[in-house]
């Protein structure tokens with residue numbers, strides 16, 4: 001199953017095949033969390049490295065998608081992979097593989113603990129629910145990947161993507177997809193670095209700006 005998910009991620013983001021990509025179950029030694037079903041490690045992680053290495057599957061430094069809890073519906077599972085893959089692009093070449101120091105292992109555990117215990121670290125400075133990681137660039141990436149998934153014949157519902165929508169205080173993902181128009185189709189063969197060197201359609205940028213404006217107004221109103 002994990003290999004199938006890995007292949008799916010590579011199918012929608014071929015640029016990730018330039019180096020190893022790992023899709024693994026959350027290891028038991030990792031701090032556990034209940035607020036997410038998966039997460040992405042764009043720059044790798046020494047703990048995951050150690051676990052994968054012990055399993056004999058380590059083939060070099062690379063990003064990872066860690067599944068905490070597999071959704072029962074296979075369509076939701078693919079949606080989870082679309083979401084996490086959107087955190088891994090544009091693909092970045094990682095440094096050469098090497099044994100982490102003891103201090104680096106401790107640091108990685110501390111970071112994982114902090115991540116597991118404090119969901120609010122994902123929010124923006126004023127409590128914006130989209131924070132630094134799920135804003136306009138992320139939405140654009142995820143919708144491109146979603147479009148590619150559909151094109152490859154995978155049925156992945158907007159509502160399971162964890163992209164925009166009520167949870168992030170933003171408009172529904174389908175509305176963003178409409179505003180993005182045919183951009184994903186036109187840029188299907190491009191890398192995400194190439195895509196992001198271009199401006200998104202004005203309607204798409206405007207929708208996000210309006211959402212942010214509305215959220216700020218509402219947020220201000222509840223604070224007063």
Ligand SMILES: [Zn+2]
Nearest residue numbers: 083087133134
């Ligand atoms: Zn995310």
